[in-house]
Amino acid sequence: MTDRPSPFYTDGSNDFAYNTISSRVPKIVLDVIDRNHFSPRITDELKRLADDMAHNRPIEPPSSTTPDADHWQAAYQAHFKNGQPPTWLDTVWFYAETLLYHFIIEKTRYYETGIDPYKPFKEEEIASEALWKLLDTGIGIEGEPEEKLHDVLALALWGNRIDLSMAVSMSHGVHGANDDDLLIDDRKKLIPHLLSAQASNQIHIVMDNAGTELTMDLLLADLLLQSVPSATQPTQVWLHIKHHPTFISDTVPADIWQLLDEMEKRASSRELAQRLRQAWAQERLIIVPHIMWNSSSFAWELPLQNVHIHPEATRLVITKGDMNYRRFTGDTSWPADVPFKEAVGYMDVPLAALRAMKCDALVGIDQQTRDALQANNPEWRSIGKYGLIQSNL
Incomplete structure (x- = not known):
């Protein structure tokens, strides 16, 4: 069997991975802020998260209070380099991207409120006529x-x-x-x-x-x-x-x-x-x-x-x-x-x-x-x- 190739990194060796963390997802974080009514503190934390990604700052330690805290704390330690925490633009892309969305849930205090920070996006799509026309097409298949x-x-x-x-x-x-x-x-x-x-x-x-x-x-x-x-x-x-x-x-x-x-x-x-x-x-x-x-x-x-x-x-x-x-x-x-x-x-x-x-x-x-x-x-x-x-x- 062929050895499994290394996963993509955010360090510029793969353009799409680099652009995702440095540009595309920071804009998504700011869009999430615009679509919700967060407290000033949550808004500031999300803005800092977006800025950290765009400027390749060290990834902060994940919280110890979420249900999956053990996983994220172990993953954080596993991605250290030379005893130092990874930076956003010098780590495994799959890790960085999944962690980003974990941080959004953590910082918006989802597990305390149960409020989906992406609900405004989802509501817009479910109200679209295109969705229901497509479903009617599917139901009509014979x-x-x-x-x-x-x-x-x-x-x-x-x-x-x-x-x-x-x-x-x-x-x-x-x-x-x-x-x-x-x-x-x-x-x-x-x-x-x-x-x-x-x-x-x-x-x-x-x-x-x-x-x-x-x-x-x-x-x-x-x-x-x-x-x-x-x-x-x-x-x-x-x-x-x-x-x-x-x-x-x-x-x-x-x-x-x-x-x-x-x-x-x-x-x-x-x-x-x-x-x-x-x-x-x-x-x-x-x-x-x-x-x-x-x-x-x-x-x-x-x-x-x-x-x-x-x-x-x-x-x-x-x-x-x-x-x-x-x-x-x-x-x-x-x-x-x-x-x-x-x-x-x-x-x-x-x-x-x-x-x-x-x-x-x-x-x-x-x-x-x-x-x-x-x-x-x-x-x-x-x-x-x-x-x-x-x-x-």
Whole structure:
């Protein structure tokens, strides 16, 4: 097996990682301030956080009072260099970015108030007409289970373009996708695997964004519950979500229930919402928030059982979006001849990754394709135009 390449750093060796921490996310922090009514003290702390990132100051120690304090304090010590704390622009990007969003939760005192600092952003999207038109399109898909899964998996993929922290990705929309945008399409492997009679009855979706993407993921969950046979117990769909708000639009429990409430207000989506609520009541749809999905840990650093994914019962794990792709593949660019299956070789369950590309992390794309895309647009990996449906099957 090829050795796993080092993850991206914020030190300028990867332009996108450097620009994210030095410029893009400090602006996000200031936008969060503008969209909320924080106290002067919280506002000052957030402004200082943004300024520290932009000016490459040392990362401050994390709080000892949050539920995940042990993880962040250990990670902080692990990233010391020569006995000194790391600076924002000289450390592992995955660590820096996840820590940034932890700091926003810490400094806004989320665990004391329960107030989602990104709620104003999320409310704006859930009120958009485009979201509900797309859901109506998805509900209207007809055909045999194979055909419906083919189309709904595509909607679940391209729904990932609607990421409130990435305006360039959102600009491509969902309806604008075409066949050339999908660089790898493993649906021919995934759909027969899902529809075959097996003893394993659990399908796990590791979720990403609320709003449009969550809407498409719930549509997919409903279709899986209706279509996937199980030789033993009833089919279950497990929705793995963040323990606390992060990355502006990532899904937390309140987002799911709010969306179901909104769906029930509309005649076209009421039946879908009611089926999902019934599946939840029957413990066929299971919502699983876990602090690991907010952490700086890569997937191989934590046994799957710790996040309630049990290999013997699992038919498929579906990961959504860039952050999960980075978490499972190592937040790096693998050599062109390394297949996706090898990069996730530590996984002992079937895995599929659905992702609109919004950063440089990549595996499984041959060199000829990379060169052609690079010649057309040097930023092709990070603009959200292109998508991947990859599997280790």
